[in-house]
Amino acid sequence: ETGVTQSPTHLIKTRGQQVTLRCSSQSGHNTVSWYQQALGQGPQFIFQYYREEENGRGNFPPRFSGLQFPNYSSELNVNALELDDSALYLCASSLAAGLYEQYFGPGTRLTVT
Amino acid sequence: KNEVEQSPQNLTAQEGEFITINCSYSVGISALHWLQQHPGGGIVSLFMLSSGKKKHGRLIATINIQEKHSSLHITASHPRDSAVYICAVDNYGQNFVFGPGTRLSVLP
Numbered sequence: 001e002t003g004v005t006q007s008p009t010h011l012i013k014t015r016g017q018q019v020t021l022r023c024s025s026q027s028g029h030n031t032v033s034w035y036q037q038a039l040g041q042g043p044q045f046i047f048q049y050y051r052e053e054e055n056g057r058g059n060f061p062p063r064f065s066g067l068q069f070p071n072y073s074s075e076l077n078v079n080a081l082e083l084d085d086s087a088l089y090l091c092a093s094s095l096a097a098g099l100y101e102q103y104f105g106p107g108t109r110l111t112v113t
Numbered sequence: 114k115n116e117v118e119q120s121p122q123n124l125t126a127q128e129g130e131f132i133t134i135n136c137s138y139s140v141g142i143s144a145l146h147w148l149q150q151h152p153g154g155g156i157v158s159l160f161m162l163s164s165g166k167k168k169h170g171r172l173i174a175t176i177n178i179q180e181k182h183s184s185l186h187i188t189a190s191h192p193r194d195s196a197v198y199i200c201a202v203d204n205y206g207q208n209f210v211f212g213p214g215t216r217l218s219v220l221p
Contacts, residue, residue: 033209037154042199045209056207088154097206098143099163104156 004093004105012111013081021076021108023091031055031097032074034066037088037107049074050097078110086112116140117212119200125218132187134215136200139181140208147174147185148199150214156199159185190219 005024013019025032031050035043045058049068063079072093078085088109092102117138126132136145147159160167160174162183167174171190176183187194200212 042211042214048206050206090156098203101158101161102146103158107154
């Protein structure tokens, strides 16, 4: 059984550019959540996808968008990158939404210059 | 007032000590999660609780839904337990709120 994987590991982008981060869920998991963790801060909830539909969203602007595919892998897209978007982006998968343990990927560290 | 609070913020213990980290929350939840984060960013889920008590090895987690309070206990602490411990609450995926974390250092 493979765990949650994320790609790329590290990424450097320029302000104003767009970025796509990818997450492969653990086998059998149909729910994926995305989090942003700025340096020295706790994680912040971006959104959650359950069976390809957005199930919940935190306090992030619309330029943060996501997709979940039929195989339950997921993408996080960020448009018009800002310097403050520099952070560790974590995804976590679970068997379903709500009452299930989350399994975290190793994260993608995004630097915006 | 933050929706999820933890205490203490920092904790230093001697190897072998019994450790308690507390979490209180002010929002409705479907579940409460205790997470461990080591330097470098990796997060490991320790417990998911919706009621009562759970135990894994030297770790015990309890939750009191009426009082909106949870505790994480570490028995016979070890230097490898040194990490940031984070309490997070989940409302069926509609919102997921993290506490500020407790930084634990266990000295040999």
